[in-house]
Amino acid sequence: MKRDIVFSLVLHALIICATLWTVPIKWRKEVTYDDIISVQLTAPSEILPTEPVLLESVEIPEPIAEEPPEIPITSPTTLEETTVTEKPKPKPKPKPKKPEQRKKKTTSEPKSSGTSQVENKEIETPGGSGSPFAGATVDNASFNYPYWFTQTFNKIATNWKNPVVYDGTIVCTIYFQVIRSGRIIEMRIEKTSGISEFDESCMRAVSGAAPFPPLPSQFRDEIIGLTLPFKHSPR
Amino acid sequence: MKEKITILLLIVVLTIPSISLAQANNNRIRNIFFDTLTTTGFNATPIGVDNMEFIGNKYITLDDSLIMRQVTQVVQNDIDFYADFELVPLDSFFMQVYEITSLDFLGWKRLGADILVKLEAEFPSTNLRARWYLFDTQTTQQIAKGSFEYHKMYWREIAHNISDEIVHILTGDEGIFRTKIAFVKKNNENKELFVADYDGANERKLTNNGSINISPFFSPDGKDVYFTSYVDGNPQLYKVRVENGKVNRVATFPGLIAAPAVSPDGNKIACILTKDGNSEIYVLDLNGRVIKRLTYHRAIENSPSWSPDGHSIVFSSDRTGQPQLYIMDADGLNLHRLTYKGNYNDSPVWSKLSSRITFVSRSKRGRFDIASIDTSGTDYRLLTDVGMNENPHFCPDGKHIIFSSRRYGKRNLYTMDITGRNQRRLTKSGNCSNPVWGTAVR
Numbered sequence: 001m002k003r004d005i006v007f008s009l010v011l012h013a014l015i016i017c018a019t020l021w022t023v024p025i026k027w028r029k030e031v032t033y034d035d036i037i038s039v040q041l042t043a044p045s046e047i048l049p050t051e052p053v054l055l056e057s058v059e060i061p062e063p064i065a066e067e068p069p070e071i072p073i074t075s076p077t078t079l080e081e082t083t084v085t086e087k088p089k090p091k092p093k094p095k096p097k098k099p100e101q102r103k104k105k106t107t108s109e110p111k112s113s114g115t116s117q118v119e120n121k122e123i124e125t126p127g128g129s130g131s132p133f134a135g136a137t138v139d140n141a142s143f144n145y146p147y148w149f150t151q152t153f154n155k156i157a158t159n160w161k162n163p164v165v166y167d168g169t170i171v172c173t174i175y176f177q178v179i180r181s182g183r184i185i186e187m188r189i190e191k192t193s194g195i196s197e198f199d200e201s202c203m204r205a206v207s208g209a210a211p212f213p214p215l216p217s218q219f220r221d222e223i224i225g226l227t228l229p230f231k232h233s234p235r
Numbered sequence: 236m237k238e239k240i241t242i243l244l245l246i247v248v249l250t251i252p253s254i255s256l257a258q259a260n261n262n263r264i265r266n267i268f269f270d271t272l273t274t275t276g277f278n279a280t281p282i283g284v285d286n287m288e289f290i291g292n293k294y295i296t297l298d299d300s301l302i303m304r305q306v307t308q309v310v311q312n313d314i315d316f317y318a319d320f321e322l323v324p325l326d327s328f329f330m331q332v333y334e335i336t337s338l339d340f341l342g343w344k345r346l347g348a349d350i351l352v353k354l355e356a357e358f359p360s361t362n363l364r365a366r367w368y369l370f371d372t373q374t375t376q377q378i379a380k381g382s383f384e385y386h387k388m389y390w391r392e393i394a395h396n397i398s399d400e401i402v403h404i405l406t407g408d409e410g411i412f413r414t415k416i417a418f419v420k421k422n423n424e425n426k427e428l429f430v431a432d433y434d435g436a437n438e439r440k441l442t443n444n445g446s447i448n449i450s451p452f453f454s455p456d457g458k459d460v461y462f463t464s465y466v467d468g469n470p471q472l473y474k475v476r477v478e479n480g481k482v483n484r485v486a487t488f489p490g491l492i493a494a495p496a497v498s499p500d501g502n503k504i505a506c507i508l509t510k511d512g513n514s515e516i517y518v519l520d521l522n523g524r525v526i527k528r529l530t531y532h533r534a535i536e537n538s539p540s541w542s543p544d545g546h547s548i549v550f551s552s553d554r555t556g557q558p559q560l561y562i563m564d565a566d567g568l569n570l571h572r573l574t575y576k577g578n579y580n581d582s583p584v585w586s587k588l589s590s591r592i593t594f595v596s597r598s599k600r601g602r603f604d605i606a607s608i609d610t611s612g613t614d615y616r617l618l619t620d621v622g623m624n625e626n627p628h629f630c631p632d633g634k635h636i637i638f639s640s641r642r643y644g645k646r647n648l649y650t651m652d653i654t655g656r657n658q659r660r661l662t663k664s665g666n667c668s669n670p671v672w673g674t675a676v677r
Contacts (some may be wrong), residue, residue, distance in 0.1 A: 028571065134349070151405050155407075182407035213405055214403070214407060218377075
């Protein structure tokens with residue numbers, strides 16, 4: 001019995017010692033403060049002059065004045081007239097080219113020279129250079145309707161099912177002509193990608209997306225031609 | 236030791252939120268993948284619709300002012316509904332801050348609108364003359380303009396006409412805002428057909444025979460609705476004129492006639508007949524005479540739907556023990572199975588303009604969802620993920636789907652884009668089912 005009591009006492013003592021060792025008791029909470037800085041709540045009677053610190057000069061860009069359009073929106077009829085007068089005079093409109101003529105040009109003349117380069121105008125594609133249609137051109141420079149390109153490329157992109165899984169970059173260029181109603185009258189592969197399935201998917205994307213938005217009523221010509229590169233890039 | 240215990244506790248405390256965070260990230264990745272699948276290469280065009288302005292030279296009445304506000308709202312709602320567009324709301328906070336009452340092109344451009352619609356109204360005599368103008372906010376060019384004039388009581392039609400014109404100018408497609416929907420509404424033990432505008436407005440009863448009328452289907456010209464009715468006891472095939480509600484019986488056969496589907500050329504009706512003891516697909520002419528029996532199988536065939544060219548038919552059959560979708564030629568040949576995913580696929584509808592088929596698919600949890608698949612049997616997509624969804628049907632433009640759902644308890648009609656986005660409720664009364672979408676009557 002005594003042995004048990006002694007054993008129990010020793011065991012308790014060991015536990016208490018272990019507890020005290022692991023959890024050191026701080027009899028008094030030590031509070032440390034940072035450096036105490038005395039301040040005055042009222043302003044000093046006189047402010048001592050300090051030497052100016054030279055800061056690096058920073059060029060502040062001049063605010064770019066965004067000029068509101070001068071056209072009053074309350075009278076759209078006036079707007080139309082104003083828009084027409086304010087528009088820079090378009091270059092002499094090239095007549096809508098017949099497909100045969102265009103074919104001749106593309107086959108007989110190199111792309112880097114010739115009048116077709118002057119007439120063709122690169123289109124700002126939505127998505128910029130990342131767009132699969134980056135580098136698209138319209139063969140009538142006076143056709144300046146960004147909304148039309150946005151809508152048309154949107155329809156084609158929605159309709160395009162790229163069947164190719166390929167690590168490299170391939171491009172198929174489609175040429176097609178659109179008439180005033182938005183329908184296609186001619187379409188052909190201008191430059192093949194070398195993969196017939198890919199070329200066919202591009203053709204299907206264009207033909208399936210038609211009809212396109214009708215040509216704007218302010219645009220005088222009856223037809224426009226678009227050269228549209230379909231670019232497959234590795235993901 | 237203490238530090239170890241503290242570190243252990245910290246690990247335990249930090250692990251739980253990390254796991255849940257990782258779970259959330261997983262979900263996010265899955266969502267991005269889904270979005271990528273459904274919206275590849277597509278950007279909805281942001282369009283702002285300015286409030287309609289009065290341009291007349293006399294005073295304006297309160298009623299006329301109300302009409303102008305309603306026309307604006309309907310045009311805004313139409314633009315917001317359309318799958319290719321995204322409505323840019325007029326930011327009242329922005330206008331209050333800058334103390335302005337109307338926005339110019341720059342203001343709309345800053346709000347994110349690429350296209351601006353401006354509306355003007357005059358009220359000559361009892362008419363409403365509405366002018367509309369479409370502007371490109373980037374270039375401030377006027378894209379198009381036009382006007383409509385009817386009696387002012389038809390202000391809703393005028394608004395839908397304007398929206399249709401906007402769709403045509405910007406997409407080249409026909410607008411859908413004057414299309415009609417037909418559906419079944421249950422009242423006690425009766426089921427009657429109702430018709431309404433595409434947005435659920437102008438709802439009215441099409442049949443009123445106190446019986447059970449089901450399976451409506453519009454004729455291609457949108458003037459008639461074919462349906463099955465129990466009015467004479469046996470379920471037989473009828474049609475009703477949308478304009479005046481005049482009902483005619485089309486076909487009578489022993490047993491049941493169900494699920495009529497009019498061919499795209501409007502000359503044939505594919506439907507289910509049980510006259511031979513089992514449900515089989517038949518093709519009838521418009522006078523109700525059998526042209527051809529298409530299926531010969533002991534299983535239950537149901538829900539035939541024509542391809543846009545009228546050369547093929549998709550239908551459901553439980554010949555493998557569970558309902559799955561099958562495609563066959565319009566003469567019953569070249570039958571092949573379309574769906575293999577899931578153990579319950581039913582109620583197929585073929586898009587009028589694309590190679591998509593939408594249908595009801597039951598998930599493993601027993602929920603009915605709207606799904607779609609390419610006619611090649613690839614690209615299976617679930618379009619809904621909440622509630623019990625049934626009876627899908629394509630809009631004539633192939634870009635929208637109408638369906639019934641019990642997601643909020645009552646069974647109501649909903650619409651969505653073919654990608655599953657922009658889901659919105661059309662009806663609120665409940666007990667609505669079997670919606671179909673017809674073309675606008677020209």
